[in-house]
Amino acid sequence: MSAASVEEHRVLTRRLLNPLTIRSAEPVPVSDALGRVAYADVLSPFDLPLFRNSQMDGYAVRSASVATVPTTLRVTRTIAAGDTGSEALAPDTAMKIMTGAPVPEDADAVVPVENTTLDGDHVTITVSRHSGEYVREQGSDVRAGTVLVRAGQLLEPRHIAVLAAVGLPYVDVCSRPRVAVVTTGAELVSAGEKLRPGQIYDSNGVTLASHLRANGADVVAVFRSSDDPEVFRGILDDAVASAELVITSGGVSMGDFEVVKDVLGPLGGEFGSVRMQPGGPQGTAVVGGVPVLSFPGNPVSTVVSFLVFARDIVREAAGLAPIPTRRLPLKNSITSVAGKRQFLRGTVQDGQVTLIAGPGSHLVAAMAWADVLVDVDADVTALGAGTDVSVVAL
Structure with missing residues (x-):
């Protein structure tokens, strides 16, 4: 050559x-996918939330029952997060409910606990609530089939979070x-x-x-x-x-x-x-x-x-985008060797490029202190301060 x-x-x-x-695609556990690149679009297999659930600790009610306040309702049961019961809410009653717990059938609002006073098996509601308040409806975040992550996306913690939330154990990433x-x-x-x-x-x-x-x-x-x-x-x-x-x-x-x-x-x-x-x-x-x-x-x-x-x-x-080249002005004038394209080390401060040390191939510390590579054409022997040069991040 x-x-x-x-x-x-x-x-x-x-x-x-x-x-x-x-x-090719490589399936990896979602827990190990941080920093990898999605091979294809990832679709949600489920609605998220998966079911109607409470946004607050409080009381599940029919909004019509608390249209006029204060009002006192009988508390028929307590619903904890993870409860699988499906008992319907009777008129003029309430169910104590925890954040994330399923909202019972026929309940259309949740009254936060701070707007209530409990006395035995009765609760007094002091603030009325409209239908839908403090209730997370099924699919209000995403619907099944929604694209969660696009092909080519570098997977960051926020992407891992949504993949885990819909229960995906594996994701296809670029090998x-x-x-x-x-x-x-x-x-x-x-x-x-x-x-x-x-x-x-x-x-x-x-x-x-x-x-x-x-x-x-x-x-x-x-x-x-x-x-x-x-x-x-x-x-x-x-x-x-x-x-x-x-x-x-x-x-x-x-x-x-x-x-x-x-x-x-x-x-x-x-x-x-x-x-x-x-x-x-x-x-x-x-x-x-x-x-x-x-x-x-x-x-x-x-x-x-x-x-x-x-x-x-x-x-x-690896499925990653190239590092872009930028044009930035020199802070100081420089000289360059004729006939050879120079790749000099520099640092960017206040939008200007300053060279770090000289062109020697042994100057390891200068490479550590630099944050850009400065590309100077082979036919250039000198550049004045303020001249734009091509730089690429190290």
Whole structure:
């Protein structure tokens, strides 16, 4: 793969990953559906409320019996929430009723307890009530067949609440793309281990997995390989066996120990440079029918590569909307390297963009402090304060 523009490489990765966007439905318990995406419209199987019930603690009455107040009625029984009795209410009587309890037949109003005085088995009503007051009618919220959740809806707690209220045990959601991450490098060690000279902590595995999960993917495994081709090939085989997409980090540049390129190249992988900074070295391959995206190993390069080439299609495969690009003005003037599209880190304050640190691919802290990626065209070398630039949320 010779030097390509960002858009050319985007087209290549889109073509490679497009099959991931054809998703199937996955039934999951409603209790586990938070953050998932509804696969199809969800219809209510029942009316809600399921039956006429009381909105208040008080007394179920015929409104005609309390048209003139004060009036005293005989209390014939108490109805608790969950009561299954169906005794009709006689004229000029009342039934004590709890919130949520079924309203008896022939009762058309509920008098709140604070508008009453109880004396033995008689209650004095001091405020008249019209028909329908404090009575929740069956289906007054939704009718059976009403669409509760639309296809493509990201399920939030409010959606879980209504699905649970109509008694749905499962909901069909979009299946998540299964992704495996493989980081490479003899210098990498796990967090918590003591570093020896020349070693660094493996942040890319954790970082890529976090970005993938945040964008709807199911991260099935995070592997780490040395620079030994046999070791990497064995790990790659395990990754391919468990995933629909494999993302690798490191081993794609022009050095002597580029294990990803050395192994995937003979398998038909394409490696080269994209005219961008950071993230220039890129690779793509297909192993056992599974697409492999290979990103450079510098931490910021890895993240920018994911954001530019993989995030939107991973989100699409998960049923999520793309992250929108905005145009915002620069707070200060900036300079840029000619011939390479720059993806700079910035922060938005008061509707203006300020760059955070420089363009270096090792500036991890600057990525943490930033909240947007600033996209500067390859033919731009300087932009003045107030100039609008394209930004996308990190």
